[in-house]
Amino acid sequence: MKLIILENYSQASEWAAKYIRNRIVQFGPGPGRFFTLGLPTGLPRDHPESYHSFMWNNFFKHIDISPENVHILDGNAPDLQAECDAFEEKIKATGGIELFVGGIGPDGHIAFNEPGSSLVSRTRVKTLAMDTILANARFFDGDLSKVPTMALTVGVGTVMDAREVLILITGAHKAFALYKAIEDGVNHMWTVSAFQQHPNTVFVCDEDATLELRVKTVKYFKGLMLVHNKLVEPLYSMKEMGAERSQSKKPYSD
Amino acid sequence: MPSNKSVSDAPIVQFTNCRILRDHQLQREDLWVREGKILNPEKVFFDEKGSADVQLDCKDSIIAPGFIDVQINGGFGVDFSLATDDFKSGIDLVSQKILSHGVTSFCPTLVTSPPSVYHQVLPQISVRNGGAHGAGILGAHLEGPFISKEKKGAHPEHCLRTFEAGAFQDLLATYGSLDCVQIVTLAPEMRRSSEVIQELTKRGICVSLGHSVANLSQAEEAVQHGATFITHLFNAMLPFHHRDPGIVGLLTSDKIPAGRRVFYGMISDGIHTNPAALRIAHRAHPKGLVLVTDAIAGMGLAPGRHTLGQQVVEIDGLNTYIAGTKTLSGSVATMDTCVRHFQEATGCSVETALEAASLHPAQLLGIEHKKGTLNYDSDADFLMLNDNLYVRATYIAGEEVWRQDASGM
Numbered sequence A: 001m002k003l004i005i006l007e008n009y010s011q012a013s014e015w016a017a018k019y020i021r022n023r024i025v026q027f028g029p030g031p032g033r034f035f036t037l038g039l040p041t042g043l044p045r046d047h048p049e050s051y052h053s054f055m056w057n058n059f060f061k062h063i064d065i066s067p068e069n070v071h072i073l074d075g076n077a078p079d080l081q082a083e084c085d086a087f088e089e090k091i092k093a094t095g096g097i098e099l100f101v102g103g104i105g106p107d108g109h110i111a112f113n114e115p116g117s118s119l120v121s122r123t124r125v126k127t128l129a130m131d132t133i134l135a136n137a138r139f140f141d142g143d144l145s146k147v148p149t150m151a152l153t154v155g156v157g158t159v160m161d162a163r164e165v166l167i168l169i170t171g172a173h174k175a176f177a178l179y180k181a182i183e184d185g186v187n188h189m190w191t192v193s194a195f196q197q198h199p200n201t202v203f204v205c206d207e208d209a210t211l212e213l214r215v216k217t218v219k220y221f222k223g224l225m226l227v228h229n230k231l232v233e234p235l236y237s238m239k240e241m242g243a244e245r246s247q248s249k250k251p252y253s254d
Numbered sequence B: 001m002p003s004n005k006s007v008s009d010a011p012i013v014q015f016t017n018c019r020i021l022r023d024h025q026l027q028r029e030d031l032w033v034r035e036g037k038i039l040n041p042e043k044v045f046f047d048e049k050g051s052a053d054v055q056l057d058c059k060d061s062i063i064a065p066g067f068i069d070v071q072i073n074g075g076f077g078v079d080f081s082l083a084t085d086d087f088k089s090g091i092d093l094v095s096q097k098i099l100s101h102g103v104t105s106f107c108p109t110l111v112t113s114p115p116s117v118y119h120q121v122l123p124q125i126s127v128r129n130g131g132a133h134g135a136g137i138l139g140a141h142l143e144g145p146f147i148s149k150e151k152k153g154a155h156p157e158h159c160l161r162t163f164e165a166g167a168f169q170d171l172l173a174t175y176g177s178l179d180c181v182q183i184v185t186l187a188p189e190m191r192r193s194s195e196v197i198q199e200l201t202k203r204g205i206c207v208s209l210g211h212s213v214a215n216l217s218q219a220e221e222a223v224q225h226g227a228t229f230i231t232h233l234f235n236a237m238l239p240f241h242h243r244d245p246g247i248v249g250l251l252t253s254d255k256i257p258a259g260r261r262v263f264y265g266m267i268s269d270g271i272h273t274n275p276a277a278l279r280i281a282h283r284a285h286p287k288g289l290v291l292v293t294d295a296i297a298g299m300g301l302a303p304g305r306h307t308l309g310q311q312v313v314e315i316d317g318l319n320t321y322i323a324g325t326k327t328l329s330g331s332v333a334t335m336d337t338c339v340r341h342f343q344e345a346t347g348c349s350v351e352t353a354l355e356a357a358s359l360h361p362a363q364l365l366g367i368e369h370k371k372g373t374l375n376y377d378s379d380a381d382f383l384m385l386n387d388n389l390y391v392r393a394t395y396i397a398g399e400e401v402w403r404q405d406a407s408g409m
Helices: A009-027 A052-057 A079-091 A131-138 A155-162 A173-181 A191-197 A217-223 A225-231 B041-048 B085-101 B117-125 B168-175 B193-202 B217-224 B245-250 B275-283 B335-344 B350-356 B360-364
Strands: A002-006 A099-103 A124-127 A150-153 A164-169 A203-207 B014-021 B024-028 B031-034 B054-065 B067-072 B102-109 B138-142 B180-186 B206-209 B264-267 B289-291 B305-307 B313-316 B319-322 B382-385 B391-396 B399-403
Touching: A002 A009, A002 A225, A009 A099, A009 A164, A009 A203, A052 A155, A052 A164, A079 A124, A079 B193, A099 B168, A131 A150, A155 A191, A164 A191, A164 A225, A173 A191, A173 A203, A217 A225, A217 B168, A225 B102, B014 B102, B014 B275, B014 B350, B024 B305, B024 B350, B054 B305, B067 B085, B067 B138, B067 B335, B067 B360, B085 B102, B085 B117, B085 B391, B102 B117, B102 B391, B117 B168, B168 B193, B180 B193, B193 B206, B206 B217, B206 B360, B245 B275, B264 B360, B275 B335, B289 B350, B289 B391
Parallel strands: A002 A203, A099 A164, A164 A203, B014 B054, B067 B102, B102 B138, B138 B180, B180 B206, B264 B289
Antiparallel strands: A124 A150, B014 B024, B014 B031, B054 B382, B305 B313, B313 B319, B382 B391, B391 B399
16 A cells, blocks of 8 residues: 555645546546445435535536536435446446545445445445444534435445555544554454555545554655655646656556 | 436526625625526536536626615606606616616606506506516505605605595505505505505505604504515604604514514615614614615716606705705615615625625515525526626626626726
């Protein structure tokens, strides 16, 4: 794995954004598609807390993506399992996920793969853990009864099939989860730990998120920042395709 | 990918690089319009899988709902209280000219007049949508003749009337028809006014208190019977007194029926009301303040003499008096000037100033589901303004109907 440690939330976000941008340009999107991840069920699509609203307000409305390239799991589909299976099929049909971007929960979950989820699971319906419900209550005016209790989510196995995984972790409340994810063993109680067995994972975090890690780990990866920063400088642009793209080999392998 | 043909053929226009007034705040958002209404882009994106056909860069303008003027007696030489042969073209002229002041809907106002005037003029006023031809007409505002002699202001005394004889039937006979009437201003202390207020309210007509010597209880009773507006607060009513606040006391009265709000018009031209008084009213009841121009025929013309119904008025700068007196009679202010003056005098936020001329009049008339806001599915009547609240362009039903050209005209 590559552990990228930045000073604070904005710097971590900016590094991740630049990295994703470079990867998109390198990927040379054409008929390439775009997938978006797991979401709570039962919320009407235009509810302000639905993932449709979230993705629209925080992402889609700011970019020029074509609506037919957006694939969001529909939590209101009549047959939820069929919806999940179809999602898996769509991923396969487009040649698999090139880059998966996600965060982790304080309980170490990736997507909504709560503690105890199979590390080879696929897209399915999951019941949310109390920890997650509590964490989400702030979006529902603190009213626990309003928080959805089930969610559709990509599975750990689904994400493991991606060619590259980028996880963003910021804040002290995620520190313990990060420790469990990278310094302890692979364990289905901390599903992010599965990525220790993925060939190509990047964790981007801020100082606060490293609070539970060993000083040795942090020093080691900070020492590699010179090399890691080559992944975001130069910033590629779609206009300068061609020569740049063909030289997309990484500075070193994991 | 443009509009989804199976849903609608009409082009989708996206106004970008602007700050829109929504939910009482200026937000950095794009404004989407289709078929004359404000569109919800999230629905278009997910449900229709569509996107904009046309994108317009608004160069960082403020986009606000179009202004609504509920008290305007005329302008540019046209007097709504004069039954001329070319009345229709007169009202068309005014409705077209006020687009440059940011007004997208208005209530042509008639001052106290003899019944013959009402019978000739009212049938020529029809409720109609705005467009390139001019601002929309919401209905007439009849200010008088059922008002108080002591507070007639610029209204002609010989035309004043009371409700003594037939109350509502009298009113109907005087006006002839109430078909296109939106607001009636009357003095509530007159006998039998309660029945009249109830009848008017039943017909969906907004009753306003003004040109009156009513005390607070009489005013409160009128509100309980259905009155919801106060015509040009402070002017033509008893002054505020600490033991009997009069009509002004409605702003903080505790006898307003639950769920109802009393609105009050203010002419913020800097002349009708001292800025300190404007601030007192605004601070006492900010959500009820409705900016009005009370503009007269002389608005938009050079200083001099003009008519106001049966009277002759004289314009000197921003002041308009009954010729030969110091009695104020209407104003020559434009709506955008009033908005700017209101914002400067009270130091309120830009959002508050804009809402006093758009959201509040729409709420007064009960039309805020389609006018006065930039909410999804409302009529796309809006303005582009610069940071100093000067109108740069006016749009009605999503079409540009006025734009300030380079020469600044």
